[in-house]
Amino acid sequence: xxxxxxHPSWVICKSGTSVKIECRSLDFQATxxxxxxxxxxxxxxxxxxxxxxSKATYEQGVEKDKFLINHASLTLSTxxxxxxxxxxxxxxxxxxxRVGSYEQYFGPGTRLTVx
Amino acid sequence: xxxVTQSQPEMSVQEAETVTLSCTYDTSENNYxxxxxxxxxxxxxxLVIRQEAYKQQxxxxxRFSVNFxxxxxxxxxxxxxxxxxxxxxYFCAFMKQGPGGSxxxxxxxxxxxTVNP
Numbered sequence: 001x002x003x004x005x006x007h008p009s010w011v012i013c014k015s016g017t018s019v020k021i022e023c024r025s026l027d028f029q030a031t032x033x034x035x036x037x038x039x040x041x042x043x044x045x046x047x048x049x050x051x052x053x054s055k056a057t058y059e060q061g062v063e064k065d066k067f068l069i070n071h072a073s074l075t076l077s078t079x080x081x082x083x084x085x086x087x088x089x090x091x092x093x094x095x096x097x098r099v100g101s102y103e104q105y106f107g108p109g110t111r112l113t114v115x
Numbered sequence: 116x117x118x119v120t121q122s123q124p125e126m127s128v129q130e131a132e133t134v135t136l137s138c139t140y141d142t143s144e145n146n147y148x149x150x151x152x153x154x155x156x157x158x159x160x161x162l163v164i165r166q167e168a169y170k171q172q173x174x175x176x177x178r179f180s181v182n183f184x185x186x187x188x189x190x191x192x193x194x195x196x197x198x199x200x201x202x203x204x205y206f207c208a209f210m211k212q213g214p215g216g217s218x219x220x221x222x223x224x225x226x227x228x229t230v231n232p
Contacts, residue, residue: 034219043206043222044160091158095220102148102210104220106160 001027004096006107013084014115021079021110023094029074030096034104035067038091050077074099084114117142119209121223128197129231135182136192136226138207146212149183149190150220155203163205166190168212197230204228 003026013019023033032051036044048069050056056069066088068080077096081088091111095104118141128134140149151163166174166183174181178195194201207223 038158043224044220046219046221049219093158093160095160102212102218103162103165106152108157108159 002098002103002105003027004094004105004107006092006094006110008110009108010111010113012113012115015085016083018080018082019084019112021081021092021094021112023077023079023096023107025075025096025098025105028096028098028105030077031074031099032097033071033077034095035069035077035079036093036095038093038109040091044093047079081112084112086114088112089114117144117209117211117221119207119221119223121205121207121226123226124224125227125229127229127231128194130197130199132197133193133195134197134228136194136205136207136228138190138192138223140188140190140207140209142188142209142211144211148210148212149181150208150210151179151181151190151192152206152208152222153201153203154206154225155200160206164192194228199230199232202228202230 005024007022035047038044047062048056048058050069050071052071058064071077093109094107120139147168149166153161153163164176180193182191204225206225208220
């Protein structure tokens, strides 16, 4: 149990376009979902925290107008990278916590390449 | 703000031997959780072991155990009988205890562990 999926696993897009990444908790309901960004050989950097039905809370330095987060239900959160540029190329990882639990379960990540 | 420090960027160990990864953290919180995550080349984050700060007993999961020293704010991971599949990045992480559900994780920079045959 406690499986989190991400889609797509790898996406290539052209500079100036937008791309949406989905994060789903498959067998549990998640009160909170977290979005991380990871550059090669570096640690995970938290971008934002989202709760179902409310606005996401962004970490300092993260552009909320560029990284749009929608937490539509207790099993789905989406991250949209708007007007993507090559510097947005990175590995994006989501995590979700089970209702009533403090433990987070991680998705497999999405590799974004902007050309 | 909480910080997590992993002072060993890279480590290597021979198969079947024991290795210890270091982690220190800084916080003013009294109630929190500590975690060790493994990230193999697939980049899937895998929970290795967790420790609740209020528990004095060190957590153990099969070949993995921790040495939790709350006063020293130290949380090291010991891997016994190392296996080739243990080769991965290991991240130490801190989470303060919130009113309900989970809070954000604060990660260290990671330690790249290589198990040699």
